[in-house]
Amino acid sequence: MTTDAPGAKIPIPADEDRFWQLIESAWAELGPEPAEIRHHLVNRTPDADEESLYALDAWLDKFTERLRAASIDLSAAELTALDSVLERKLYDIDREDIHEFTDGSDDGFLYARGFIVAAGRVFYEAVMADPAKAIMDAECEEMCYFFAHLHNDRFGAYPKTGSTISRESHSNPAGWQ
Secondary structure, X not given: OOOOOOOOOOOOHHHHHHHHHHHHHHHHOOOHHHHHHHHHHHHOOOOOOHHHHHXXXXXXXXXXXXXXXXXXXXOHHHHHHHHHHHHHHHHHOOOHHHHHHHOOOHHHXXXXXXXXXXXOHHHHHHHHHOHHHOOOOOOOHHHHOHHHHXXXXXXXXXXXXXXXXXXXXXXXXXXXX
């Protein structure tokens, strides 16, 4: 459900695999409790106790610390490739049907999409397939520009992904019919 301008650069599968491996490795270092919470997010019913769903929030800072540690020695090219994947993932879930379940302003919806990505590939794919899996008001602002900020911190400039898409809310025309 994406529409790109002609000539848009699309991340290669190897970069996408590396992206998800870094995220999963960062979560794995935190042990079984966040793994159980993430499993619950994917397998919950629509009427599940919402309070228990926010339990992952308590782990997000530790997760991003682990992700930063795992990414700190990556080259500028590697960070640019990962930022390109992140940009694509956020763009692909920039959809009205997902917004209905997350709510929020433009920034709030971006941060909600950051949470969806940060929660991992299985949750991301679950929300792509069934937007009702998304969580109202859950957000992870740091994830939205994680690799871009890391690139800027290390190399003094933000990466140029070469894409013609934006991670900002309402930028995916196919997602907002």
